[in-house]
Amino acid sequence: MEKELNKILSSFQGKSNELIPALQQIQEELGYLPGDAMLYAAEFLNVPESTVFGVASFYAQFRFTPVGKNMIMVCKGTACHVKGAEKVLDEISRQVGIEDGETSADMQYTLESVACIGCCALAPCITINSEVHGRLNAKSIEKIFKRKKAEEKTNE
Amino acid sequence: MNKSNKSREILVCCGTGCVSAKADKILDALKQETKNKKINVKPTGCHGFCQEGPLVITEPDGILYSRTKTEDVKEIINSHIENNKPVERLFYHEPKTGGKIPHYKDIQFYKKQNRVILRNCGHVNPEDINEYIEKGGYRAIEKALKEMTPEKVLNMINGSSLRGLGGAGFHTGLKWRFCYNAKADEKYIICNGDEGDPGSFQDRSVFEGDPHSVIEGIIIAATTIGAKKGFIYVRAEYPLAVKRLKIALDQAQKKGFLGKNIFDSNKDFDLEIFQGAGAFVCGEETALIASIEGKRGAPRHRPPFPAESGLWGKPTLLNNVKTYASIPNIINNGVEWFTKMGTDNSKGTAIFSLTGEVANCGLVEVPMGMTLREIIYGIGGGTTDNKKFKEIQIGGPSGGCLPESLLDLPVDFDSLKEAGAMMGSGGMVVMDESTCMVDVSKYFLDFTQKESCGYCSPCRLGTKQMLDILNDIVEGKGKPEDMDLLMDLAISIKAGSLCGLGQTAPNPIITTIKYFRQEYEEHINDKLCRAKKCKALISFYINPEKCTGCHLCFTNCPENAIEGEAKKPHKIIQHKCTRCGICFEKCPPKISAIESYAGEKIRI
Ligand SMILES: Cc1cc2nc3c(=O)[nH]c(=O)nc-3n(C[C@H](O)[C@H](O)[C@H](O)COP(=O)(O)O)c2cc1C
Ligand code: FES
Numbered sequence: 204m205e206k207e208l209n210k211i212l213s214s215f216q217g218k219s220n221e222l223i224p225a226l227q228q229i230q231e232e233l234g235y236l237p238g239d240a241m242l243y244a245a246e247f248l249n250v251p252e253s254t255v256f257g258v259a260s261f262y263a264q265f266r267f268t269p270v271g272k273n274m275i276m277v278c279k280g281t282a283c284h285v286k287g288a289e290k291v292l293d294e295i296s297r298q299v300g301i302e303d304g305e306t307s308a309d310m311q312y313t314l315e316s317v318a319c320i321g322c323c324a325l326a327p328c329i330t331i332n333s334e335v336h337g338r339l340n341a342k343s344i345e346k347i348f349k350r351k352k353a354e355e356k357t358n359e
Numbered sequence: 360m361n362k363s364n365k366s367r368e369i370l371v372c373c374g375t376g377c378v379s380a381k382a383d384k385i386l387d388a389l390k391q392e393t394k395n396k397k398i399n400v401k402p403t404g405c406h407g408f409c410q411e412g413p414l415v416i417t418e419p420d421g422i423l424y425s426r427t428k429t430e431d432v433k434e435i436i437n438s439h440i441e442n443n444k445p446v447e448r449l450f451y452h453e454p455k456t457g458g459k460i461p462h463y464k465d466i467q468f469y470k471k472q473n474r475v476i477l478r479n480c481g482h483v484n485p486e487d488i489n490e491y492i493e494k495g496g497y498r499a500i501e502k503a504l505k506e507m508t509p510e511k512v513l514n515m516i517n518g519s520s521l522r523g524l525g526g527a528g529f530h531t532g533l534k535w536r537f538c539y540n541a542k543a544d545e546k547y548i549i550c551n552g553d554e555g556d557p558g559s560f561q562d563r564s565v566f567e568g569d570p571h572s573v574i575e576g577i578i579i580a581a582t583t584i585g586a587k588k589g590f591i592y593v594r595a596e597y598p599l600a601v602k603r604l605k606i607a608l609d610q611a612q613k614k615g616f617l618g619k620n621i622f623d624s625n626k627d628f629d630l631e632i633f634q635g636a637g638a639f640v641c642g643e644e645t646a647l648i649a650s651i652e653g654k655r656g657a658p659r660h661r662p663p664f665p666a667e668s669g670l671w672g673k674p675t676l677l678n679n680v681k682t683y684a685s686i687p688n689i690i691n692n693g694v695e696w697f698t699k700m701g702t703d704n705s706k707g708t709a710i711f712s713l714t715g716e717v718a719n720c721g722l723v724e725v726p727m728g729m730t731l732r733e734i735i736y737g738i739g740g741g742t743t744d745n746k747k748f749k750e751i752q753i754g755g756p757s758g759g760c761l762p763e764s765l766l767d768l769p770v771d772f773d774s775l776k777e778a779g780a781m782m783g784s785g786g787m788v789v790m791d792e793s794t795c796m797v798d799v800s801k802y803f804l805d806f807t808q809k810e811s812c813g814y815c816s817p818c819r820l821g822t823k824q825m826l827d828i829l830n831d832i833v834e835g836k837g838k839p840e841d842m843d844l845l846m847d848l849a850i851s852i853k854a855g856s857l858c859g860l861g862q863t864a865p866n867p868i869i870t871t872i873k874y875f876r877q878e879y880e881e882h883i884n885d886k887l888c889r890a891k892k893c894k895a896l897i898s899f900y901i902n903p904e905k906c907t908g909c910h911l912c913f914t915n916c917p918e919n920a921i922e923g924e925a926k927k928p929h930k931i932i933q934h935k936c937t938r939c940g941i942c943f944e945k946c947p948p949k950i951s952a953i954e955s956y957a958g959e960k961i962r963i
Contacts, residue, residue, distance in 0.1 A: 263636070263637035281752060282715050285716065321375060322375050341944055
């Protein structure tokens, strides 16, 4: 892992103010922040380990567990809330069989609710691996996941 | 048509909204179809009318095609471009009159707007600096450096009375003056594009649609106050904005607008992007600065203000995206032009993202002082499906909810504040009678409580207490004294919190209690939710006269709370029912046997 981390952080100079971009880079490459990676970052940037964890746990972007192949983000921003985000979350949760914040055992899906993805005019909306799906209802959600599941089958 | 000798252009809106409806595919198809023709097909940033996307616009005739599909591309080319017969079927359909409107300038949504900051959004390719230059871009910075002294620029910004568009409305000229006067070996400049307010997307749209206008504004500010280094702070949740900004910075660098000796002025300036990591409180200036320094985004006490001691303890100028984007306009067009727009104390324009239960969702820019009614009904086309208007939420979690009686309020910094709301980042969410006001205030408090950085106790503990009380109320456990307690807490949190997050967090609760007190009382005393939102305060019931016994509700109920034989009327076992509403949705619309009630009367 050390070699890999060394490569990931190769464009950084090792200054303490690079902590957030460095953690972002690690997460971009590894999908999450493993404990060892945070220890490595602490040493590399010469900041206390507690600071690294303090910063990583402060910001919503950072996660400490691996994510599924499909990252589903359900918007719970104001516009989406008014247009039924709660129901969208319930329906997706039923479709993929996991609750908000969970990852499925087969590592196919991670479900997360977020505050506003900036497509409020299309509320209620979600993103799946950064592709936006808007104006959702129970039917269109069912359709999206039927298609996703069919894709998985053909890929197997 | 084709009267003008300007060359033919087809513009495809590639803002996030339109792209999610496959605008990128339409762009590809158009490029493919016009490969051998002398037509310029180009992507633009958000054109504003997100509701009707994907939007395709032809210039110079200014025709707008709404809800376009890739299948329509051939017809657009064959009929409109080749034979000058625009495709009527794709014109915008005016819902009230049923008429079809070919030119976007004639559509109500655009007609009443005054697009100054957004002048280029939807008209230029944001990934091509030359298009911005053709529209007069980077002339203001040239003028500022070649023909004006910093003193003159400062006087001009001051004279324009421009107020910061990040929410608080602080006078920009004054802030620049403080930074200019500060004595230090180094100064910094920061552009606040955190835009954490849920329900607003205007900063994102400016970044995605016209990044150079922001960059030019920042360069003018930097060279005026004497900063050599700057940061654009963008939310990481905005990948398209980050991508376009990177391209724009790169192009500006190559043209020599950034870097060393800009326009032979002997002034150097470097600008880089800092991606936020997702924390609402980082929109607050001192928290944002902590974040760039690589720390937890906790705000600190002011004074000293960032203008005195900001990033790494140096004088730092921090403004919002739209504030910077306004600067080139003011330098180019003059103070008089700018001050003609707006009200006595709020000059210029404001950008709002109009969303929620409103017919025309999208991005609107209007002169300060336009009334809410004009914005919602004139531009927004009224509520969706003509449902009854209930309230408009302005300014996100720091703002407030305003009722119908305040619709004639002219919108500017001061009038909103007086009404208990706030300009905030400019989110406007329209809500109709199907929204529950207690649920809305609980929603915002849930947000601020989670986003509180935890540094000061009034905010950390106070918001939690308020949330607990609101949770009790929506669960039917509210007590009559709760309203007074909520107000007491609200006042203490406002007075005692360290930063703007806590100081404004109670606003949604204060305004909903002020304008919709009766609804709270119904929740607390009568245990009913008239909007039928709060699950504990509604009940479902199957009308035996309508039920055909199709069994759909029976099979879909996750709680097995429905009984009945096929072809015979079904019944809900009330004590098992969790009121999830699935049966209500699954019951075929032409049968509609399931009815919902506010309150408990059926549950017995
Ligand atoms: C909790 C909180 C969140 C804020 N979020 C933002 C934001 O997203 N964007 C912004 O420009 N200003 C935000 N502000 C206001 C900034 O602190 C600051 O006043 C503003 O960026 C100054 O720029 P302006 O003078 O151009 O308005 C926020 C303030 C608070 C207290
Ligand atoms: S509220 Fe859902 S995208 Fe903004």
